Amino acid sequence: MILCLTPALLFFYKQPKRRHWKPVLMAGVVLYVAFIWCWSYFFDNFFRSESALLACSTYLIQYLIISAILFACLDVDLITVVFCSTVAYSLEQLTSRFHGLVGLLYAGSSSAAWWGHLSTVVLAAAIYTIGFFTFIWRKDKKRRVINVVKPVQLIIATLAMAMMIYIEQANAPVLAYANSTKAVALNYLSSIIFSLFVLALEYNMLSKEEIKGELLTTRQILEQERLQYELKKDVVDVINIKCHDLRHQLASVGRIMHEAELTKIENAIGLYDISKKTGNRALDVVLTLQSIVCYNKGVDFTCLAEGERLGFMSESDIYSLFNNILDNAVEAVLRIQDPEKRIILLTVLSRNHFLFIHEENYCEEDLQFQDGIPQTTKQDTEYHGFGMRSILATINTYGGDCSITLEDHIFSLDIMFPI
Secondary structure, eight states: OHHHHHHHHHGGGTSOBOTTHHHHHHHHHHHHHHHHHHHHHHHHHHTTTTOHHHHTHHHHHHHHHHHHHHHHHBSSOHHHHHHHHHHHHHHHHHHHHHHHHHHTTSTTOTTHHHHHHHHHHHHHHHHHHHHHHHHTOOTTOSSOOOOOSOHHHHHHHHHHHHHHHHHHHHHHHHHHHHOOHHHHHHHHHHHHHHHHHHHHHHHHHHHHHHHHHHHHHHHHHHHHHHHHHHHHHHHHHHHHHHHHHHHHHHHHHGGGSOHHHHHHHHHHHHHHHHOOOOSOHHHHHHHHHHHHHHHHHTOEEEEEEOGGGGTTSOHHHHHHHHHHHHHHHHHHHHTOSOGGGOEEEEEEEEETTEEEEEEEEEOOSOOOEETTEEOOOSSOTTSOSHHHHHHHHHHHHTTOEEEEEEETTEEEEEEEEEO
16 A cells, blocks of 8 residues: 555646645545455455455556546646556556566575565665656756646556556466466566556656757747847837937037036937947847947957858847847846956957857856756746757757856856858
């Protein structure tokens, strides 16, 4: 009972819970233990030798009660409950059959009972820990969304588990009369293989849907960035036109205005001087808007860019790539207390049929890297960290390569595209 219930309870760690789930869970566990104990006692004494189907009834009832507990406590749909219950039951079966296989080594020993308890605890701890990190735990997520889009695969996994249990119970009387250690070992091995098959099938479902979800989110972000570019490029054009007109008008009326008012207008017109002209409109929009942000926040932003060499990329991808790069850089330098270190350098240069993009800034945080990619430093990782994914998606689209380093508090991002 404990071996079957424990892995199911592990899913409470990352799944949303319903209201009043704690008393419901306590009541469910009490009913589970009482019912299974009474049923097992009744079954063992009256029906054990009747048939394999009756022998499977205890396992079926356990599975149904555990599923009911999960459905009553977790705020998830029925398909997710079946997924969790099947994983929990497969982990229990894997543990029990490994325990049986190991038990053959000390069978007949005077301390067999002691070794049996010890091996159960060790195997359960090891297998359930692996199961926890495989199916439940995610470092970068507050919750792990289980989204079974293809229930057919889940049905196959559940039926495979049920078939495994039935075959075991059907073979139990034969193995008992045969009294063959080799036959018992083969029976345990077949159950282990069945359990691993079910777990592998369910992990494949889980990982595939997570990857699809992340790709969908990245595509949605890229689409939002494309729409932002279409809007902001018009804004930048208006700013440039208005500032250009004001500069000429100011030259004619400057003599009759007060000095203080004249200074205010000149500062406002200074936005026109901030606007960038690189030879690529999309890059100009990003650099102009980011320059305004840096100007207002006291960040020293220096840029040297051959924008005309970006013609192989779409305007929306250019906007997305550089906007995410500079957004991350601005966020990093604004966390620095020393204003003299609030510096961002960006270069876009071409050499020998390659385009090189280099960005660097001070970074006083201890970034955590995974597969060479820095992870988000925000507390809410559920909805953050997609800026870097968007950068990588754009780089991959054009066959580029990326290198990210953090040395002596200098963050460096280097991108190379073949052109």
